[in-house]
Amino acid sequence: MGEENKVTLHGMWLSPYVKRVELALKVKGIPFEYVEEDLSNKSPLLLKYNPVHKKVPVLVHNEKPINESLVILEYIDETWKNGHRLLPEDPYERSQVRFWAVYIQHVMECMLNIFTAEDQEKACEEFYQKLGVLEDGMKNMFPVKSRNIGLLDILIVVAFGACKAQEEVFGLKFLDPKNTPLITSWLNSLLELPVVKESVPPHDKVVSFLRFFKESSSNAQAY
């Protein structure tokens, strides 16, 4: 990798937003350096590269920083145009992918909200409602028929890839093949791909973190 094309990703191992970028870079075959950030003690470089949000992921390409995971994914696709593309060429298809990309972000945020919500039942209800809409919408997108990993595949695998660990710790069933057969089978086929396998955080490590998180939250509520 020449200095003229230096790519660095500042991330945190558990962040789904970082995982999106990591997976996109791997899928496109772009060599990059990874810098793990300690979010409790943010590095001067992170603060310099993302002064607005001070968050990961930050992609730095030849000293120029790009922030916000969806913005980074579009940048990656527009900069490395040869070979595999994450978004379709057709403007209408691109618009549909972008629409569902934003929607999947809402669904993922609703799911993460369940872990901290005071009214967990209500948070679950909202999540399942949105998940049902996503399942319906995906029927028209036929993403499973695509042989190349695209933007929506990346978002789906990152949103739901840790579901088994989350279900184990929180005792909730997030994805049920009966209710969401398309998303479930789509996710399972993505999780079999080597590039995905090497990117998802290890199951045991996620379970340990979630247990710690769950205990800290319940202790915080108890005092």
Next chain:
Amino acid sequence: MGEENKVTLHGMWLSPYVKRVELALKVKGIPFEYVEEDLSNKSPLLLKYNPVHKKVPVLVHNEKPINESLVILEYIDETWKNGHRLLPEDPYERSQVRFWAVYIQHVMECMLNIFTAEDQEKACEEFYQKLGVLEDGMKNMFPVKSRNIGLLDILIVVAFGACKAQEEVFGLKFLDPKNTPLITSWLNSLLELPVVKESVPPHDKVVSFLRFFKESSSNAQAY
């Protein structure tokens, strides 16, 4: 306008998200039909074209619907490529425009939140903090130097174009040239452009609506 290139915008006169699309179409010189929607009695067409959110704006191009204002603006720019472009060609510059587009959306939502917030002082504080960050960020974007109206110009004029009416009704100073000289002068120069003048809702109509809205809100709080 041939039937092979039929463009319809479903909107609501006061919606800033609709105004973004209307302005983009006018700036690019794309002929379109406008359909005013009654949001208290949504039309079957609106529900058909935006079954997920059931909201305006919806752009329908040759019977195919596109939803979400930022997604629509990208679609417009990618579909009508000749002539005026809303986004720059360079991928890095595009990423910066997209980053600030999302940020301007946050700032606008914070401003709209002031009108309904229980703790108006806190809502104002949050808005001014975010507005200050936007003012700083725009220094590096040099948008005022551009002679063509771009995506950020559209978002700025829509976000702050009704500030005078809002200030008149709510007695708050949203934009102060002392604190945000760049955004204020940028907005003022945009408001002078004929294409903008014919797109912004009439001042008196906005004031009437806001007065009605303010009275309804205070009555609702009183009972």
